[in-house]
Amino acid sequence: MADRDATSFFISKLQRSYREVRGRSIELARPLTAEDQCIQSMPDASPTKWHLAHTTWFFETVVLMKHVAGYVPFNEKYQYLFNSYYEALGPRHARPMRGLLSRPSVEDVHRYRHHVDEAMLRLIATADVGTLSQLEPIIVLGLNHEQQHQELLLTDILHAFSCNPMRPAYASVPAVHADEDIPGEIRPVQWLRQAGGVLDIGFGGQAFAFDNESPRHKVLLRPYEIADHLVSNGEFADFVADGGYERPEFWLSDGWAMVQREGLKAPAYWIATAEPAGAPCCLRVWEEFGLQGRHPLVSTAAVCHISFYEAAAYAEWSGARLPTEFEWEAAFHAPGIQHMTGHVWQWTRSSYDPYPGFRPLPGVAAEYNGKFMVGQQVLRGGSIATPKGHTRPTYRNFFPPATRWQFSGVRLVRDI
């Protein structure tokens, strides 16, 4: 009987998680029109509608089609349309052309979600314990996958709106984390001393974590100091005003090439305002475009939408450096440290390499993380757009160093 209770608790917890996560995707899309949900502003971004369908495709393909006898796919063509990058699951619609899919409509995609959700909830409710304990990891992976796309949905629509001269606001304070803890003033950095030594890094628990956080292993760190808070807009504006984007000595070579090639002058969504044409960098006044629309730059908020190159150049200018991902993880619980999650993802000086002994998940999920382990930098933490509860201290986010459309910022460390 205890067993039956445990099983039914397990089932109802899984059902609740499934409903919550799936429901939140719909919530996030609610402020958007059908047209908003259709557009793709660059190859790296995807339409809202595509995110809604692709996360559904994941459950259909990886769970239902493999584990439910007689399951009939909602639409055969969706297998092709909504595969992202899984070579083992067949050919797929070219990524840069996702924005041309006016059909299926948003309503079709909602119907698709409904169809799959019903089948998934039925499976969870009716599967025997053995099956369920086998399926639970892949279902939880699917939910974490969907949470990742929830953040992408926001970063992608923000980029799309930034391309529209009307500058529409996504405008949904409740849809994202409250920002109430933005400090009222810029405080000097407190440098928190960390002893280093041989430390355990990576995930070692029983709950869910991505394969790239494993295996937990020992890393040898030298002593260092870490900033108690994130670099703020105001601090970054000092770098800009000091000619930060005009002085190659602060930049990695690839970063300087990007600054020159794309004419960068400030973080991605900063807008120079009220400046005479050709005003020098020290006289510019900035506004920022964000999910709430266009507004004056908030000096005390964390600087956001910067590439790894800009983070590294800022660190060089300031006389400090970026943390490695190990230093960041080791300081997660340091007394006095603030804003480790919930504000901006924090670029680290670590390339996205496999941990010693890393092996990808078996089966389809093998393509989830491992095959991207080259040419990217690790970000740690989590942003205002990250679903609550999605990240962990060991969580490894990763993007190419030129990436600017994510909610990415910077925290500094120093050698002792």
Add this chain to the structure above:
Amino acid sequence: MADRDATSFFISKLQRSYREVRGRSIELARPLTAEDQCIQSMPDASPTKWHLAHTTWFFETVVLMKHVAGYVPFNEKYQYLFNSYYEALGPRHARPMRGLLSRPSVEDVHRYRHHVDEAMLRLIATADVGTLSQLEPIIVLGLNHEQQHQELLLTDILHAFSCNPMRPAYASVPAVHADEDIPGEIRPVQWLRQAGGVLDIGFGGQAFAFDNESPRHKVLLRPYEIADHLVSNGEFADFVADGGYERPEFWLSDGWAMVQREGLKAPAYWIATAEPAGAPCCLRVWEEFGLQGRHPLVSTAAVCHISFYEAAAYAEWSGARLPTEFEWEAAFHAPGIQHMTGHVWQWTRSSYDPYPGFRPLPGVAAEYNGKFMVGQQVLRGGSIATPKGHTRPTYRNFFPPATRWQFSGVRLVRDI
């Protein structure tokens, strides 16, 4: 009193034309969802919604803002968003980014149309005779401009749908010309002998015509023979099966480079079906994608969606040649000639050059035609997508020689 009658007849005719043309644009968009109307599948094409707004912007900018005291623009930003290429009318949204404008919505654009239509009809109804006779040419230009965009609306959505693996049908037989006169069988060409000589070419009447059709002037032609009907799909399939796309001897140099670079094997929307992988060209079976969706190739219909290069290569293969635009115009009323309009635009061997004595229209309309007179070929006739009554025997359509997404085909001539 006769004068008053004439004026009110003139007014009501202009009102009726305005309402008819403007209403037809809405009709053409009706089978499309809001998402369909938002997408842009290549830089040369535009979203349906953009066509609806741009044609409205033309009336607002060129008529209302210049001729109605106190007119308040519907939205200041639309001046920037919906200008196409008029340098004299200020900066504009980049053409390849038209598909990112999820806002304004289709509904906003309908409201914009309504706002402008009310102001236009009020202006027509209330202007004094002097003003009206001054405005009428520019209004009629605006209506002809809108008709051109009506055809583009169809060509552009067809291209967009062709990029969607679901191959949606625009599916609206009543929305386009009836095709009932497609011949039941492929008949041998009748060569219609034309005497040539010194002939008048270009528009010389009182009604509306574009500036590029003027001035009417004399051209000296040698005798020639013109085909009574268009090259059909079946005839073109013979060219394909004879290795037409694999034999450089038929092709202009730029055309052959395009065939190689883009791997062309057939007209734009032909789809090889039921063929073993790598089957030789002579064994392929073709379907065609069109406004009605995907269907087997109709052998007797005119070949369509070919570039100038393909038209010229076909002509070379067949031992004939393309007509000059003068030969085409001179044969317009030749006894026995068929399908000069209403099927496909017909590529001519004439570059799009100014007629002797050509001067662009004064004012804003100067940019309408003249500035495009280089690097393009003239097409004559009119297609199933051309609004009824829009073309004339002297009408000069023009596109770059690589263009394939228009309803473009071919008619042959021969020297005598």
Add this chain to the structure above:
Amino acid sequence: MADRDATSFFISKLQRSYREVRGRSIELARPLTAEDQCIQSMPDASPTKWHLAHTTWFFETVVLMKHVAGYVPFNEKYQYLFNSYYEALGPRHARPMRGLLSRPSVEDVHRYRHHVDEAMLRLIATADVGTLSQLEPIIVLGLNHEQQHQELLLTDILHAFSCNPMRPAYASVPAVHADEDIPGEIRPVQWLRQAGGVLDIGFGGQAFAFDNESPRHKVLLRPYEIADHLVSNGEFADFVADGGYERPEFWLSDGWAMVQREGLKAPAYWIATAEPAGAPCCLRVWEEFGLQGRHPLVSTAAVCHISFYEAAAYAEWSGARLPTEFEWEAAFHAPGIQHMTGHVWQWTRSSYDPYPGFRPLPGVAAEYNGKFMVGQQVLRGGSIATPKGHTRPTYRNFFPPATRWQFSGVRLVRDI
């Protein structure tokens, strides 16, 4: 005996022509080092060495290999390396990679020329009359072909040197036409009235002409006035100083796009000097880079190295227009007209289209002209770099409208 005399006169004339033309190519390359002769500064240009080899390949492939029994090619691989664009003669080395051919060396190419020249002169000396009269047209074509490459050799090395910050001079006054007839001062244009009417256009003689000059045919022209002299550097500098490159109203659409995209401010080899950074166009002082190196702009010399777009914009600004190629040809012998050849090629308003009844030469030479008849503009006249005696009043040169590295300028006409 008269016959024998005629034959030997014919032979010795052909031998003399062959030696003269072939010798001049070597002369033109003499001021250049082996390294100079190897480089290719853009895909449209070719290395000097390649010109020397390709013109030789033409004689080897089209004459010797087809007409000399037992002829052994100098090197089998040269067939592949030195074919330019003849599809019928097999595959070929990619055009943009001609500059990577450090081997064969210049000396190898000289040996190749020597080998072919000996075989050619032996053939001419020993062929029977029947063979020779059959071969003479193709030999003369080969010599005219080589003369065209002699001009390209100069345009191409000038472009290559313009990419070198050391700005080397080709420096060879005797290698190009004397410029002694550059006027001492800029004179006002004399407009020479031409009556028009039905005129004969194209080549009708017995001597050599290219196939694109035929057939001679009648063209109907309206009366017009043609400028007695070419537009000078000084006149063009007035256009520049008047904001010519900053005012879209003068430009064809494609031309304005090129101005914007490439940041054009003046003709191709003009160099702004002694100007404060960002000086307005009206204050710039110009130097020019040419075959003699860098020197102050000569106001009275014909403006050179302009594209068709710039020629057309200048004409628009000046209130005149470009001549059609027919108007140009018809005015060739107009009393008082100057500098029709020997200074700059003159852009015409005529697209490069086939003449009525045009058929390409049979055989390999079919690819010589006809397959380029789209997307190009006709230039007439001849430049300082054109070999003496190479052109005719009916000669049609052609280049895409964006071309700037040729010796191309402009002469105006006006409607009456």
Add this chain to the structure above:
Amino acid sequence: MADRDATSFFISKLQRSYREVRGRSIELARPLTAEDQCIQSMPDASPTKWHLAHTTWFFETVVLMKHVAGYVPFNEKYQYLFNSYYEALGPRHARPMRGLLSRPSVEDVHRYRHHVDEAMLRLIATADVGTLSQLEPIIVLGLNHEQQHQELLLTDILHAFSCNPMRPAYASVPAVHADEDIPGEIRPVQWLRQAGGVLDIGFGGQAFAFDNESPRHKVLLRPYEIADHLVSNGEFADFVADGGYERPEFWLSDGWAMVQREGLKAPAYWIATAEPAGAPCCLRVWEEFGLQGRHPLVSTAAVCHISFYEAAAYAEWSGARLPTEFEWEAAFHAPGIQHMTGHVWQWTRSSYDPYPGFRPLPGVAAEYNGKFMVGQQVLRGGSIATPKGHTRPTYRNFFPPATRWQFSGVRLVRDI
């Protein structure tokens, strides 16, 4: 007196090093014609002549102009032409246009070298001890810099020759390391067990090393096994024949995209021979193009000219993995290990990141290594093209993961 002896020994050693290294560059260029030395086959490669001049520019700019009063540069323009990427040393000729510099000639560059060598040797011979001990590190850096360019000279000319259908041989066995120790047969791998633990990594000696090898620091390694020898051509051919380039499951995502985009089928200079068109991968027979020209693939030699992606895919296919750079360095002196240097550079799984506590050299040399520390992979070892004595066990070479034109191969490790 002992001091005077020490000083003169120090001076003569520096003179000897200088003469040896500088002389070897000339030796390496000797088999090449002036034309060979001028060409640049891709933006990442440089002409031989440019290498000869740039290494000279380094001494002139960094030593002579800063430390010799009254030194007159050989040619002011060379400062601009031969700067590679030093932002602090002013603007420079665009990298992709180095191949257009027919001037200065090879002879000019030799004169430049002579001029600088005389000034350098005079400086070394006449400087006082204090100056000399201050200059010695930068001179030694310059010599190591020149040795790096000696290897690039060979990789670059090999790439250039590979673009020439004549496939010229650099052909100079004595110019590169003897290959006499290529095994006679492919032996099974011996896996050499390494204990791991906390190990010292990086350079800690007194002699010269690059800044990127410092500081020496402790790294914690898990136990592993390393292959005693390099992956051979024969072993790699098995991977190819097993469909290695056609099966995405072995590849990193960026690597698979490169395979698809560029149609890769084998290492960079392998040439399929004697195969029926479209033969399956398992039936291909391979030749290889190298410094000695084209020859049959030597099965027992180390596979070369593969990218990091190919190295990683091979490792995945074989069931092993790539070593980290730390694992590689720790195993350098492992008993039984072979071919750690002198054959091919060995790709490691380590991104090119700074060592803990790394600071770039002060002054101009700051740009030498540090600014490239992103987006690249570390290679260890040294190749047949690396100058003898140039590398160390701690030496870190680095290239982007797509690089194929270097002498790069692979050695495997396994977890225990």
